[in-house]
Amino acid sequence: MRRGVLAALLAGVILPAGLAGCGIPNETEVQVDGRPEPAAEANSLNGNATEPPGQAASSDPAQFVRNYLSAAAGEREQAYARVKKFIAPESQDQPKEKQQSSEVELTVVRLREEPVVSPPSNDGTSVVTVPVQQVGVLRADGTLAQPVVSDTEYVFRLRPADAGSTGLYLTNPPNLLLLSDNALRSYYGTHTIYFWNSDSSRLVPDQRYLPSTVPDERRVTEVVKWLALGPPDWLAPGVSKLPTDTRLINNATRANSRWEVNLNMTNATDLKLSRLATQLAWSLQEFTGELQLKIQNQNRRTFDLKQARDTVPLYPPSDAPQRFCIYDGVIHPISVGGESSGPVPLPEAVNKSVVSAALNRAGGEVLAALVVTRPDKRQRLVVGSGPAPVTLFNTSKKEYESVGQPTWLRSLDEGHPTGLVVADRQLYQFDGMAQMTKITLSVPGKVTAVASSFDGHRIALVINGALYVAPLSVDGDAVTVNPLRRLITRLTGITAVDWSAANELVFAGNDAGRPAIYQTTVDGALETPLKRQIGAEVTQLAAYAGGPVGALAPFMYEANKAAFRNSPFEIIKREQVLDLPEASASPGGRAPNPTAPFFLY
Incomplete structure (x- = not known):
């Protein structure tokens, strides 16, 4: 269906704007422990538009x-x-x-x-x-x-x-x-531009910086130049470039509400221009009005920027995220801050002995990946998919000493559900049959965490306590992790990571001897402490990256075998765990804490 949506756009068919719907969490207020300024969000003009002091x-x-x-x-x-x-x-x-x-x-x-x-x-x-x-x-x-x-x-x-x-x-x-990084934060705006993935089925974000004093006309010109020059080195292996001779002729101009962009582009077919129009619409998502694309002074396509964005949403529509956790080896919904939460989309026969899990929506189906503990304390991955409640499951053939929190890749190809997981300190790809395939990385070492971006074509990794990002090349069942880029951060001994926005990561590690949670941009430039002096090492972390631009993502984490949430920072209590059996509430023995929290969306 999603490929059909894209094909319709490229054929010039206008689809209903309702396809662009996206869930927004109930609680998105910013709560920062540390420096008052929040990390820059995608497409935010975080600079103060003044000159630096003399x-x-x-x-x-x-x-x-x-x-x-x-x-x-x-x-x-x-x-x-x-x-x-x-x-x-x-x-x-x-x-x-x-x-x-x-x-x-x-x-x-x-x-x-x-x-x-x-x-x-x-x-x-x-x-x-x-x-x-x-x-x-x-x-x-x-x-x-x-x-x-x-x-x-x-x-x-x-x-x-x-x-x-x-x-x-x-x-x-x-x-x-x-x-200084503080000057970068103060005097530059962050901008998200987009490149198509290898088969032009999904747009992949890229972060750029531009002085805050640059006027609108120049911003449009710079965005077009950036797209023509191509992606940065680290992202390039996972995305497509415009034709090599593409360049801007003069600067972008505006007359009334229409922008005009004149390009040189060899073999500028209608298909290529349709794709470029979508790229431009999302790369200029703070702009409205019409944009006229010319090739060597000849008008080839005029389109409405907002309509182009409404026609093809960046990613599949996402309902509001639902929170879940593991309680006494069973997945349960949790309710915090008045948020609604649906039932666990799994049968009781499968939902037991669970250590951690990843549940994702894919069209009308649910993808489920469960890490379960065997009687001998070794662990396996159990994978299933289908309409809720999921009834068909497969189990990995091999057992492992430890398996980390799995992550699904949000691929457009619903026929090939694919995810990544860390098992015994190595990265593996898994499919719908729970087939585990080891992935070779460009950086050797012990892998302790992996997280997939909202677009499904970039991942974040923790290797030897350091933070990395990498683009993916996805071809049906085959996933290639391209060369990794290390992000420079104040934290050492990093233990957990997840994506909190298109170009933002939330991660946990050691801050001058104390566990802490920070947020950083995908290039490691703009870093913000979110929670310092946690008191115990963060062992798992889950965020929802599909919220509104400019809001701090809701996230949850596990520390000292207990689950916590942000906004505000507080422990998730047993009373917030839903659908507990009567026996679990009876006295006699210490009740367990909720652990391994995660989102379903």
Whole structure:
């Protein structure tokens, strides 16, 4: 059915806008424990649309350095000029300027601790030491690439400004343009653009950054350029590119409510232009009105941006998520905050000895993957699919010492349900017959967690306590995990992860000796603490990534063999577990806690 929807669009048929429906959770208020600013959401303009402070804004050495680390933010043509205002006249030979603005790259760093200021010398010179993490390189195309330097601290020497001036000057600038992650958050907007997967059946998100001061006309121009240049290196193996010679002719223009985009594109068939129109509509989802696509000045297609989005939703329609947990080896619905929750879509004969589970909706069916414990304490995966309640199940042939929380890939191909699971510290693909196939990864080590994105074509992994993302190539029954990209984060010893938005992850690990939960962007750039000092290691984590843009995703987690929720952060009590048998409420023995919470959607 979903392939038919896509085919209809590409044939020029307009379908009912109701196909774009998407469930929205009842509770989406932001609750952040730590820094007040939330991580950037897809397509949010999180920048404050002001210029960063100048050289004379502060004479405090620590604040001066913070201001220096934001000076490069903004339009790239003036990046060197803004930075050099902070540099003493005698040191203006650094950093070396690039001749082309397209070559200007910003080295994004995260301050690990507050700057340390040494006592000033007799001539007023100060030394400021800044411990940093190398987050990545912000390129001219708005992507954040992997770090290229390994410096863990920078030592800045400052002197008072010359007579008649105020502020300080930097006398030993590094030969690169530095930008703090806080400046990236403050002076840039995050934008989500989309590329088709390999068979053009689903759009896959990609995150870009653009200075907040850029006006609408420029934003449209930049988005078209980004699509023409193609995906970033890490995502490229899992998506399709536009024809190699595609380029924008002049800038995008607007007359009244119509945008005009003029391209050079070889063999621009109606099919290719239909796909491009869908890409543009979703990559410009904050815009409305018409967009006229021209190929070498010839009008080829005019479409309404909102109508194009309504015609083909990004992903299959999703009902409101329902919460479940494991209680005494049985899956039960849970009710928190007045949310409604349906019955468990499984027969009682199967719903027993369960350790963790993943339930997903696929059209009119339910996909079920259960990790069950055998009498000898070893574990197997039980898989089933069909209308609720699911009655047909298959069990993996092999038993394992431990099996992690499974995840289903939200593929368009309903005939080949596929998921991923960690078993005995290795990643496996499983199918509807519970056939387990080991997947070889580009990074060796012990795999402890895996999570699939809402689009089903990217995954997050925890390997050796570090966080990774990777695109998938899906071809029927075959799933290929392309080369992994490591995300730089404050947390060490990461234990759990899930997707909380199109380009957001929520994950748990060690924060200066204490378990914590953080949120980060898919490139690791914008990181926000959500819950610090949890008190126990987080062993499982589940989020709902299909909520409204700009809202913190509802998520649940397990720690110390108990289940918790966010919004607000609190334990899930036994009284919130539904459909418990009478015997479980009787006295005599300690009642178990709900564990392994997850969402059905």
